[in-house]
Amino acid sequence: MESIRQRISVPFGYDVHFTSDLFRAGNPLLASLADRTYRMLCVIDSGVAEAHPSLAGRIEEHCRDQELQLAAPPIVVPGGERVKNTHQYVDALHAAIFEFAICRHSYLMAVGGGAVLDMAGYAAATAHRGVRLIRLPTTVLSQNDSGVGVKNGINAFGRKNFLGAFAPPHAVINDFEFLTTLHARDWRAGTAEAVKVALIKDATFFDFLENEAAALAARDMRPMQRLIAHCAGMHVRHIQSSGDPFETGSSRPLDFGHWAAHKLEQLTNYELRHGEAVAIGIALDTTYSYLAGLLDETGWRRTIGLLTALGFDLSLPEGSLLPDRDNPRSLLSGLKEFREHLGGPLTVMLLKRIGEAVEVNEMSNELLLESARLLHEAVRDSRCNPVEARNQ
């Protein structure tokens, strides 16, 4: 009997909008994105709720004014990685979706940092096989990177994003107002993905970051808005042009520095922010690229210099660089875990020059340990005091 061939192409579309103070009276943006005949449920990151005590009330008022059907008062969940380290918040959102009769055409609006958006996105993607997700990223990192993409997830078995789905959102709204109340660490952490994308794809953007590093570190909103819009656009276009938006193949050119970053987050029990870990991962792989003879010294120094000028502490956590790749307490085991998560042979991105990456399928333990030593010296010699910076 002949086989039956199935070939389908599934279209997805969403827009990333920019605004300031989405919930102010008369801001028409939210209502323009949501069909009033369907209900809406809202979940808020506790960090955002604390920084904006009137937010839940303002959302309720805004929905009343705009005649949007808010099905229940906003639900507050913990901010940061702890919301992803258990199944309980996903379960709670599923229960709320059930209780408040949110259907597949109704909305879950998630307001928060990347972790809350990831968790809420996973809950939305799996209830009724997908309810509509409106993301309101509130951090630099989520506005310029994770919040505008097609992924979600929670951690399990000690592995970052072990559970999740590919599920494009209904819409993304980047509200710059939320950035004004960010902690210094979160403001800074978000710039790491900008450095990453500049390093692997966009030398001109790297120049921009170098020129604006002091202003960015001083929390100047103007260059930050440009940084976010530029990165978000690059991220969206990368997904568009990859030919493989749901990553069924092995090419993932936006993951520079991430094998180490994921493992560093886990090793520090998520004490390091994702962006802080990415900055260290970038620094390590840039140093490795230099020592491997791929990148010249100027490129290496400019990269470490930019990360330092942005205020990142690039020290590796004490004892994280045990030489044994099979030891799960060693940073090096992150390479194995990264390969398992992505599937296929190990593919790690390194740098050829600022603005251009190259893929390799192996990293040498010895050279990694040497990179860590060199990075350690460079950090020690730098004029920036990273410990002070981290504790701001």
Next chain:
Amino acid sequence: MESIRQRISVPFGYDVHFTSDLFRAGNPLLASLADRTYRMLCVIDSGVAEAHPSLAGRIEEHCRDQELQLAAPPIVVPGGERVKNTHQYVDALHAAIFEFAICRHSYLMAVGGGAVLDMAGYAAATAHRGVRLIRLPTTVLSQNDSGVGVKNGINAFGRKNFLGAFAPPHAVINDFEFLTTLHARDWRAGTAEAVKVALIKDATFFDFLENEAAALAARDMRPMQRLIAHCAGMHVRHIQSSGDPFETGSSRPLDFGHWAAHKLEQLTNYELRHGEAVAIGIALDTTYSYLAGLLDETGWRRTIGLLTALGFDLSLPEGSLLPDRDNPRSLLSGLKEFREHLGGPLTVMLLKRIGEAVEVNEMSNELLLESARLLHEAVRDSRCNPVEARNQ
């Protein structure tokens, strides 16, 4: 600041293969579908494992012979809806995927009825944001319908498929050998979706079913293979041509009879098989179509006659037709729940004639109660003894 527009189209492809005795020595099919460089995990429906006590061993032997990397002995999970009524089996598969280092390019092969495939498919879709799923449907129903589609799911909050995802499989293998050991109820139950699709789309196929009803009821394998191949092909093409394979819109023309079927399964605590419930749902909505003046009497009689000739018991469970649509103990509440699950306004499919359906947005309680009474009389008057048939 201008919005960023994201428009992507994600390609998916898989084939539905037919074979007999997949794991016999020298059958090259499985090895032709799986890349030997990746690992494979296998999960088996307990019903199948009991009917084929040597299956797990044969799978291990076959993988050894074909040099496929089976990562662990096959895992046996309960068959039937109970495997979907809890999160525990999904959790167990996630744990196995973690333990045996199944990556995104590795395979989960699921052998079983629709419920096991649904549960395993959900676990596969959500681990690493999707590991490759090879489905081996072992029942008539899963070979001709659910097993060849793009959905998965488990039940939660008392709602069928409340949790799940759209996730096309890597491949589907319909092995006719498994049908020989099916219980009579499962053999029969699977024909309900064939009657459904014939009624709404294919009058010629309805004629075929009428002609072969006695042979099908007598477990003749030849017409059953034709039935399965025809239905599977229609299901695959429907997904292809719908323009909306992940059902983001409201059109779901293959769901005839299903609002009642889902609710009947729940009301009988899944004592009714899905196909048995679908047969009753079809009978009820066909009777409603007749009483509403949409379908002529001959069409109605032929439909009830075919379902009866196939051996279905079309009696509604005692007390299921309470007149109050808001009472969750009433079948009528299934309309509301169906609407919520699909999203959007209520859309129910009824019959215009055999082979042609029509959509309506409302059903009258009174006419539904009258349809149930008329169906009850028709069943009582039929020569078939449905109670005996069900207990075979």
